[in-house]
Amino acid sequence: MQQKKMKCALIQLEFRCYPNPYTDKYLKKMQMVIPKTRAQKMKDIEKHLKSHDLWDKETTVVPEVNFDLPKLYGSNIDEHFKIIAEKQCAGYRKKADILTTGSLPYKPQTWAETQGWTRYNADGSTTRVEFPDEDSLVFDVEVLVPESDMPVLATAASPNHWYSWCNQHLIKSDAQGFFKMTPDELIPLDMDQGGWKEKVVVGHNVGFDRSFVKEQYLIKGPKTRFMDTMSMHIAVSGFTGSQRMLWNAKKTGSKSKSILELEERNKRLNKLPVFEWMEDGAPNNLSDVYQHYCQGAPLDKEVREVFLEGTTYELGLNIQNLMSYCADDVIATHQVFQILWPLFQERFPHPVTLAGMLQMGSSYLPLNANWNRYLETAEEIYNNKQSERERMLIKIANDACSLLEGNRYKEDPWLWDLDWSIQNLRIKKTPLSAKKKAKSDKVKVKYLGPMVQHLSPCGRMTRQN
Structure with missing residues (x-):
């Protein structure tokens, strides 16, 4: 009892x-x-x-695991991980703070059209350098999409100097275009001078820019770490997939099928659409992120069409404007980072978050055909798992729908408060074109045999006399 x-x-x-x-x-x-x-x-x-075929079965006895635990830093496990993470990211945090406290120099009015890196000094002079020797940089790369996957130009800036980089094929007057990528075509950002030093590089979707950095393909590479303003924005004020769809529809005034379905559902549930959240977030592209945090005018992206549809010749004619366009993206990224970096630290104060972000942004970049094989295998496994997941979800959905009979869903503690209203589905019949209808009639005559002479306009068969 x-x-x-x-x-x-x-x-x-x-x-x-x-x-x-x-x-x-x-x-x-x-x-x-x-x-x-x-x-x-x-x-x-x-x-x-x-x-489950487990009854009366002998199990394997696993031996006791005995190993020495590492030294515990601090008085508990929380302090242990905080101390370790702080050791890993403290130097990079200070270098990131340099970019938020300092401003960039004025953008050069004229860009040097020389191969490799050029540094722009405060007195207006320029200096050829092997790489930007700075602890903190904002970095952007541009690619001529129709002709090659190689970088054609890049700009970078620190609180001390501006830098520009040009591909050799863009500078040589006899260049006929771009060819197969080699390490010499990549962009150097650092050099082993008796040991690598810590460096922070900031960019928007910086993983794309990092793929063109020469040292990032070394097995024992530099201590450079990349900070992505797009990833930080997604964590602080990003949109989900459905929110992005609603944001785009609201901005363009679109009435797509998904929007109409959402409005219909809200109407059935007597809910009013709430759009206040749109003011607290933005899509992921640099222009929208810049407007969201800096309240600035939209970035001019018209020049970008040269990189998307142009040729090497057109690129050479517009190199000054294209360099300025690339530099404007650097300026916008820096201004976004100045606002977003304090917000990110406030939202995610634990040092493990920053240490993890820096480590994930420095994964090894593969070189040979094994990468393509890995992608194919991963895609195949993903598709298999996706199909299995869909089958499971279909089964769960069918089981849930069966509860509608006799209103049994009301007895389910998890499903009772969902919208169980039923809608009448209207199936729209698409009329056959004249060609398809004639083909369909021929098929019917062929398989119905000699008893059929022709089909009337109403679809009735007439017997042969």
């Missing part, structure tokens, strides 16, 4: 945590439950194990 009271008390506690209008019905049922005997419980256990 005491066990029965305890069980009823647990049920009452469960329904207080998960309220349900059918709680009374469940409680009355549970009050009639008679506790099972030990023999009955054993039978249930045996039945369950037999259903």
Whole structure:
């Protein structure tokens, strides 16, 4: 009897945590439950194990695991990870702070059309350099999409100097275009001068820019770490897939099928659409992110069409404008980072978050055909898992839909409050074109045999005389 009271008390506690209008019905049922005997419980256990072919099977005894735990930093496990993460990212945090406290120099009015890196000094002079020797940089790369995957130009800036980089094929007057990428075509950002030093490079979708950095393909590469303003924005004020769809529809005034379905659902549930969240976020592209955080005018992206549809010759004619366009993206990224970096630290203050972000942004970039094989294998496994997941979801959905019969869903503690209203589906019949209809008629005549001479306009068959 005491066990029965305890069980009823647990049920009452469960329904207080998960309220349900059918709680009374469940409680009355549970009050009639008679506790099972030990023999009955054993039978249930045996039945369950037999259903999975586990009954009366010998198991492998795993030996005890015995190893020495590493030294614990701090007084508990929380302090342990904080101290380790802080050691990993403290230097990079200071270098990132340099970009938020300092401003960039004025953008050069004229860009040097020389191969490799050029540094722009405060007195207006320029200096050829092997790489930007800075601890903190904002970086952007441009690619001529129609002709090659190689970088054609890049700009970078620090609180001390501006830098520009040009591909050799863009500068040589006899260049006929771009060819197969080699390490010499990549952009150097650092050099081993008796040891690599820590460096922070900031960019928007910086993983794309990093793929063109020469040292990032070394197995024992530099200590450069990349910070992505797009990833930080997604974590602080990003949109989900459905939110992005609604944002685009609201901006363009679109009435797509998805929007109409959402409005119809809100109407059935007597809900009003709420769009205040749109003011607290933005899509991921640099122009929208810049407008969201800096309240600035939209970035001019018209010049970008040269990179998307132009040729090497057109690029050479517009190199000054294209360099300025690339530099404007650097300026916009820097201004976004100045606002976003403090917000990111406030939202995610634990040093493990920053350490993890820096580490994930420095993964090894593969070189040979094994990468393509890996992609194909990963895609195949993903598709298999996706199909399996879809089959499972279809089964779950069908099981849930079966509860509609007899209103049995009302007894389910998880599904009772969903929208179970039924809509009449209208199936629109698409009329056949004249060519398809003639082909269909020929098929019918062929397979219905000599008894059919022709089909009337109304689809009735006329018997042959």
